[in-house]
Amino acid sequence: MTSVPHSSSSAPSGPDFSGSARLQARLHDLVPGGAHTYARGSDQYPETVTPIIERGLGARVWDVDGNEFVEYGMGLRSVTLGHAYEPVNAAVRDVLGRGMSFSRPSRLEVEAAEDFLGLVSGADMVKFAKNGSDATTAALKLARAATGRDMVAVADQPFFSTDDWFIGSTPMNAGIPGTVRVGTVGFAHNDLGSLRALFDAHPGRIAAVFMEAATGLHEPAPGFLEGVREMCTAEGTVLVFDEMITGFRWSAHGAQAVYGVTPDLSTWGKAMGNGYPVSALAGRRELMELGGLRTDLERVFLLSTTHGPETVGLTAFRAVVEAYRREDPVATMHRQGTKLAEACNEVVAAAGLTDFVDVTGHPACLVFRTRDADGHPSQPMRTVFLAELLRRGVLGQSFVISAAHTDEDVEHTVSAVEAALPAYEKALTDGPEAVLDGRPVAPALRPTAAPRRLR
Missing domain, CATH: 3.90.1150.10 (Aspartate Aminotransferase, domain 1)
Incomplete structure (x- = not known):
């Protein structure tokens, strides 16, 4: 000892x-x-x-x-x-008097989309939602539809979605069929060889690679992100950057701008509303349009949510963008x-x-x-x-x-x-x-309530 x-x-x-x-x-x-x-x-x-x-x-x-x-x-x-940041709250109070949800798109949806795409230069289109999991799962659907493949490779990072395709890969996977779990495979961040091994082990089957460009503890090694980008392009695989945490923390333009590597799709949430619920899926037009009306291909049921375009979340987002323009x-x-x-x-x-x-x-x-x-x-x-x-x-x-x-x-x-x-x-x-009064904390994603089962 x-x-x-x-x-x-x-x-x-x-x-x-x-x-x-x-x-x-x-x-x-x-x-x-x-x-x-x-x-x-x-x-x-x-x-x-x-x-x-x-x-x-x-x-x-x-x-x-x-x-x-x-x-x-x-x-x-x-x-x-x-x-309770007042400029955001003031913008929200103002919009409350004009209604929250309508049967047709509002002008605000145009303005918020323009604001977003003005920040994220690598994206051509955006669709708003309310939580990050909806955005990441929509990205996976697009990737599967575009590639005709079924599998997804995820970096060894904490969290990507509450949906089955990701949670099935965690220890807390009760209720998720094994047939779903085997479709998600993992690789190590900053280890190009581990990703190469997945492509070699599952030729022609990986629809998307999901990863955070960086985490609080791990910056990308020199050449790593560029290598992932090149590998995905060569394999015809969709590269997705999860910007839930890095967006508006590393930069208002996301980690993709900090490190100079552009994904095919990116997913956003958390700080883009300063606590108000709003998230986003953004990416290349030819992928995003698979959920739209400018395609002759089979359409993807992308994001279609009642509350995705409600005015409070989008107003909060626009006020956050303005705060980032005004301050640093x-x-x-x-x-x-x-x-x-x-x-x-x-x-x-x-x-x-x-x-x-x-x-x-x-x-x-x-x-x-x-x-x-x-x-x-x-x-x-x-x-x-x-x-x-x-x-x-x-x-x-x-x-x-x-x-x-x-x-x-x-x-x-x-x-x-x-x-x-x-x-x-x-x-x-x-x-x-x-020193402790009671039992220690336990991992949030674990298969049983023990060791913190309620007594």
Whole structure:
């Protein structure tokens, strides 16, 4: 076992979470899993510290017990301008008086499409929806129709869709036929050889390659994206970039603009509405028109949703675009994220714990990594760290920042990290059970409710 520095621990008595605990228990009676998104579930947080949020403003949120937190993750990365960002809210309030949904397209659909295609230079057409999974599944349908093939290759990245074609490839695949699961095959990001092996193993069968150009932890290696592009073109396979996270965080133009590689199709969501529900599928005209009226080929039932073009989501999107024209949220996130990571790692280093916890990643998509006394990634140690931060007014499964995070927010967070380290050190020395109140967090996508089955 690696030696661990030792110091005394002095955890605060902590805020009251009794109101949140009551509402969380009620949620479990009413909603499967106690949340409408698995990543928001109570099993992703320490058992005794599961805040239920009342409101948010900027980078702060308040729970039902009145506790105030600096929030990270920002609505599962969907908020870059800050909670209740007034210019977006003002635009939405204005459009509410003009109606939300009609039996024919609205002028707003033209304007929003023009705004979007003005940002994403590699796309000729766009179709709006309400969630990312609809957009990614529509992209796969287009690819299958265009190529006449059935299989899809996905990079070893966390998430692409709630639909069967992707979830069937995860450990949480109950209810999905094996015939569906075998149609999705995986390759390693930054490993062209692993993708080449899939094409060789399934000649003429891979309709699409799905990937994020980059993630918070992994930049593309030199030549990797270009190699994927060339391989897909040579194989007649549709290349799809998932821009759900990278769009409006790496750039308003997406990661494809940052790295200079253009996919055939791209899917967008999250921050494009600053929390308002809106997503998009965009791409080359000859592919997109397979779902339109300018084709002699068999038509694809692409995206056809009641709420895809409703005025609130599209208005929020247009207001976000305007904010990105007027300000520079990407630069702000980069600056504040860099400051946060450097300062957190400094206090960790001062405590002699660099081998066990650190903050790393893209400045707009930071994570904290927690390791046990042997230096291995650890869910129990992650839970210790989460609980100590929550007790000190920092809420987040990551340190994914927004442009609303002020210097004061960053300083508060660094102070919370520094104050959490004695308990973390005690957990390293005496074991996490010496510090934890309840069971550790568990992976969101797992085949059973255990190890966090409700008692």
